[in-house]
Amino acid sequence: MSQAPQDIEQLIGLMARLPGLGPRSARRAVLMLLKKRGTVMAPLARIMAEVAENAHNCQTCGNISGATTCEICSDDRRATGEICVVEDVADLWALERGQAFKGRYHVLGGTLSALDAIGPEQLRIPALVERVTSENAREVILALNATVDGQTTAHYIAEVLEGTGVSITSLAQGVPIGGELDYLDDGTIGAALRARRKF
Structure with missing residues (x-):
């Protein structure tokens, strides 16, 4: 009962x-x-x-907004030629909190996953390719999570955009600010070593 x-x-x-x-x-x-x-x-x-x-999804980038086009996409100052690709809206909001990126976003709505039968057509990858051309994008930043599915998706997008002439970059991975090496996992330490730069 x-x-x-x-x-x-x-x-x-x-x-x-x-x-x-x-x-x-x-x-x-x-x-x-x-x-x-x-x-x-x-x-x-x-x-x-x-x-x-x-609440609506922005027709351009996929962000959640009170209008059909979100404030970021309708802000002309953000038409920098840079498109930052993220998995979902939570990632977009996290990047916006940092206030370091001044371009526009593209929300995929997930990642490629053979197990879950999620292919490029289930995500917003075709819309990204279209935007790169229509907005004359100079750079596409792949800000996808460092998971197997996230990295598979990043590699797929890089291949699809290869012939467009757009510069394709990804977020740096490694030691976080304030992080101590002793507390980091082996993968993070390895990524930090590979991404080292001149001091």
């Missing part, structure tokens, strides 16, 4: 699908929301409905 009404169990089930929340954490979160119905749950429900209604 269920311990909670069916709609509350349904809410717990939906919350448990969120990253980082299992069934127990979801149950605790729902109980907290029910305790704070007026101050947390009602405003949360309102804003979630608003976001569901108004």
Whole structure:
């Protein structure tokens, strides 16, 4: 027999699908929301409905925006000829927090994966090739995660763009600022050695 009404169990089930929340954490979160119905749950429900209604993917880059074209793509100052390719919107937002990149982005929507049957057509790779030509891009920065699928995707994109004349670069990999060698894994140390530069 269920311990909670069916709609509350349904809410717990939906919350448990969120990253980082299992069934127990979801149950605790729902109980907290029910305790704070007026101050947390009602405003949360309102804003979630608003976001569901108004959030769109930018037609150009794939970022999440309140319009069909996001603020980054509509900002003429960012038409630098540089396109930074990322796996998903979370990566774009992380790069924007750093405030170091002043060009435009292209969100792939994932990585190539033979196991999951994700090929170039399931991602936004054809749209990237089209943008490189239509925007006269000078440089494509492959800011993909250092995973097997991420690096496979980066190599595939580099091959596809080979004949376009665009410069293809990738993010440096290695020792993070403030990092201590003793705490780093072998792969990171190896990447840092290979990417060494003149001091």
